[in-house]
Amino acid sequence: MALGRTHAIALAGLSGAVVDVEADISSNLPGVVIIGLPDAALSQARDRVRAAAVNSGCGFPSHRVTVNLSPASLPKHGSGFDLAIAVAVLAADGAVSAESIDRVVHLGELGLDGRLRPVSGILPAVVAASAAGYRTVMVPAANADEASLVPDIAVVPVASLRDAAIWHGGEFEPEPVEAIARPAAPAPETAGGDLAEVIGNVDAVEALLAAAAGGHHVFLLGPPGAGKTMLAARLPGLLPDLDARAALDVSSIHSLAGLPVGDSLITRPPYEAPHHTASAAALVGGGSGLIRPGAIARASDGVLFLDEAPEFAPSALDALRQPLESGVITIHRAGGVATYPARVQLVMAANPCPCGQYGARDSECSCPPMARRRYLGRLSGPLLDRIDIQFRVARITAAQLRTAQDAPRLTTADARARVAAARGAAAARLAATPWRLNSQASGAWLRAPGMRLPPAVTVDIDRALERGGITMRGYDRVLRLAWTLADLAGADKPTADHLGQALYLRRAIST
Amino acid sequence: MATKDVLGRRGEEIAAQHLTAQGLTIIERNWRCARGEIDLVARDGDVLVIVEVKTRSGLGFGHPLEAITTGKLARLRQLAASWCEAHPGHWRSIRIDAVAVIAPREGRVTVEHLEGVF
Numbered sequence: 001m002a003l004g005r006t007h008a009i010a011l012a013g014l015s016g017a018v019v020d021v022e023a024d025i026s027s028n029l030p031g032v033v034i035i036g037l038p039d040a041a042l043s044q045a046r047d048r049v050r051a052a053a054v055n056s057g058c059g060f061p062s063h064r065v066t067v068n069l070s071p072a073s074l075p076k077h078g079s080g081f082d083l084a085i086a087v088a089v090l091a092a093d094g095a096v097s098a099e100s101i102d103r104v105v106h107l108g109e110l111g112l113d114g115r116l117r118p119v120s121g122i123l124p125a126v127v128a129a130s131a132a133g134y135r136t137v138m139v140p141a142a143n144a145d146e147a148s149l150v151p152d153i154a155v156v157p158v159a160s161l162r163d164a165a166i167w168h169g170g171e172f173e174p175e176p177v178e179a180i181a182r183p184a185a186p187a188p189e190t191a192g193g194d195l196a197e198v199i200g201n202v203d204a205v206e207a208l209l210a211a212a213a214g215g216h217h218v219f220l221l222g223p224p225g226a227g228k229t230m231l232a233a234r235l236p237g238l239l240p241d242l243d244a245r246a247a248l249d250v251s252s253i254h255s256l257a258g259l260p261v262g263d264s265l266i267t268r269p270p271y272e273a274p275h276h277t278a279s280a281a282a283l284v285g286g287g288s289g290l291i292r293p294g295a296i297a298r299a300s301d302g303v304l305f306l307d308e309a310p311e312f313a314p315s316a317l318d319a320l321r322q323p324l325e326s327g328v329i330t331i332h333r334a335g336g337v338a339t340y341p342a343r344v345q346l347v348m349a350a351n352p353c354p355c356g357q358y359g360a361r362d363s364e365c366s367c368p369p370m371a372r373r374r375y376l377g378r379l380s381g382p383l384l385d386r387i388d389i390q391f392r393v394a395r396i397t398a399a400q401l402r403t404a405q406d407a408p409r410l411t412t413a414d415a416r417a418r419v420a421a422a423r424g425a426a427a428a429r430l431a432a433t434p435w436r437l438n439s440q441a442s443g444a445w446l447r448a449p450g451m452r453l454p455p456a457v458t459v460d461i462d463r464a465l466e467r468g469g470i471t472m473r474g475y476d477r478v479l480r481l482a483w484t485l486a487d488l489a490g491a492d493k494p495t496a497d498h499l500g501q502a503l504y505l506r507r508a509i510s511t
Numbered sequence: 512m513a514t515k516d517v518l519g520r521r522g523e524e525i526a527a528q529h530l531t532a533q534g535l536t537i538i539e540r541n542w543r544c545a546r547g548e549i550d551l552v553a554r555d556g557d558v559l560v561i562v563e564v565k566t567r568s569g570l571g572f573g574h575p576l577e578a579i580t581t582g583k584l585a586r587l588r589q590l591a592a593s594w595c596e597a598h599p600g601h602w603r604s605i606r607i608d609a610v611a612v613i614a615p616r617e618g619r620v621t622v623e624h625l626e627g628v629f
Binding site: 027028029030062063 | 576625
């Protein structure tokens with residue numbers, strides 16, 4: 001029986017499906033046929049596998065080789081199937097043990113010299129292999145670190161096809177080769193500097209703390225040079241380390257995006273700041289063939305910062321509305337469906353008008369009122385409605401600079417401790433619910449008898465609701481923010497003061 | 512005669528012996544027409560077999576069977592039709608076979624016979 005069968009993984013989004021790779025050698029003129037919906041890169045495996053097998057001295061059958069990738073209806077992308085195809089062919093040819101390859105999942109791209117090249121998306125692929133019940137996975141040597149991050153699965157790193165064949169019982173002399181390495185990982189960026197570098201703007205720092213503690217989305221409005229970007233870049237530093245599940249998700253998306261993961265899971269929240277020319281597909285993900293994660297997926301469990309938000313295409317911004325609400329983004333394309341996590345904390349920054357000076361104390365705005373209205377009107381109401389903290393950042397004055405220089409300032413480490421304490425208090429209160437952060441709690445739950453605040457405390461927002469100053473949804477968001485402010489202050493319940501602050505943090509723009 | 516032609520002749524001779532040993536009857540060798548040449552024409556029961564022989568002295572330039580391209584196969588198919596035109600008769604079916612002969616200057620000769628390659 002000239003048949004070899006092994007396994008590989010086809011990724012769709014972060015979830016992987018096991019693909020059976022079968023190779024059959026039939027008595028016909030030499031040739032390789034790959035069937036089972038391969039894309040262009042995978043079809044070219046034909047030539048890579050042949051050259052790699054010949055050049056690594058394993059030999060390639062001089063007959064017709066048919067490679068089937070099943071399930072045949074699942075579209076398959078990329079070069080990560082090369083190793084599986086090669087060992088299946090060698091097994092069909094009798095060069096390696098067919099039983100041995102059937103127990104192992106193979107991932108990796110082959111070079112023409114027979115060495116294995118690292119591929120992207122190893123982490124989610126190995127997770128999928130482990131979930132499907134496989135106990136051994138063979139990966140390129142350069143991906144070994146990343147693959148080893150998955151528990152309960154044995155990782156076999158190999159440098160070349162020859163090594164892989166020897167591991168599977170092929171009778172070849174070992175021939176040491178230099179393994180192809182991944183390009184060195186750039187030094188991890190220290191997330192945006194320390195909070196202590198923010199001078200003046202005490203209110204803004206408090207608003208940022210509240211955002212970090214409650215997981216609230218933030219909108220910063222202010223003239224150029226007020227420090228909006230500086231503040232936003234410091235938000236990831238305030239967030240606590242990622243938990244195990246989030247770390248795996250973040251590292252998987254990192255791996256899928258082709259970025260080096262290294263030998264440990266990523267534990268710090270990611271920070272993505274796409275340029276304002278980004279398209280909707282760039283933000284939420286997409287692409288023909290392989291559906292790539294967009295900025296919102298790469299920023300999942302971290303911060304997505306949209307600087308100059310009104311300059312983004314309105315359609316691109318509105319594409320964020322649904323994933324912001326649900327925490328996942330599902331992308332449908334002709335070739336398939338991919339689901340990525342999208343649990344981002346959104347930070348948007350904008351100038352108040354095209355010239356940027358409106359509302360600044362020290363200079364005059366030259367925009368006509370209509371231009372001003374149109375500028376912020378580019379941010380749709382439904383999107384702004386999802387943002388709990390809308391805060392106006394002012395340029396600091398010379399006097400503020402002088403007084404602030406001597407005053408003690410909050411460092412990122414101290415702030416992170418305060419955020420962690422506040423998150424702990426919120427998590428304890430929310431323990432019986434599916435939520436962990438104040439921003440996730442439903443309004444109905446916050447207004448339920450057990451949680452309801454006394455009318456004396458809520459009188460201000462009750463009146464705002466009555467007058468139509470805030471909507472019912474806005475009312476709930478003020479309540480959530482007030483709980484966060486109470487958690488930060490170490491209070492059991494929000495006071496009228498906290499509600500007042502929350503209302504102020506929410507309505508800074510609409511005045 | 513060039514060395515490669517000598518090798519080709521030797522390969523065809525070896526292939527013919529191999530096919531005869533397999534129970535085929537060689538009807539004609541090196542049949543030529545305007546479209547080209549058929550290396551061997553044989554009979555396998557009531558099946559007409561058109562045989563393309565490829566000979567190499569080694570594997571340095573790949574396996575001989577790799578040299579049979581789709582273009583070559585298409586030409587063989589046309590040649591088969593021409594042969595039938597020139598030799599009226601009745602056949603149950605017509606088959607195109609390929610024979611690879613690896614004949615090193617010294618050492619063992621290997622013959623590989625593929626049936627029905629088109």
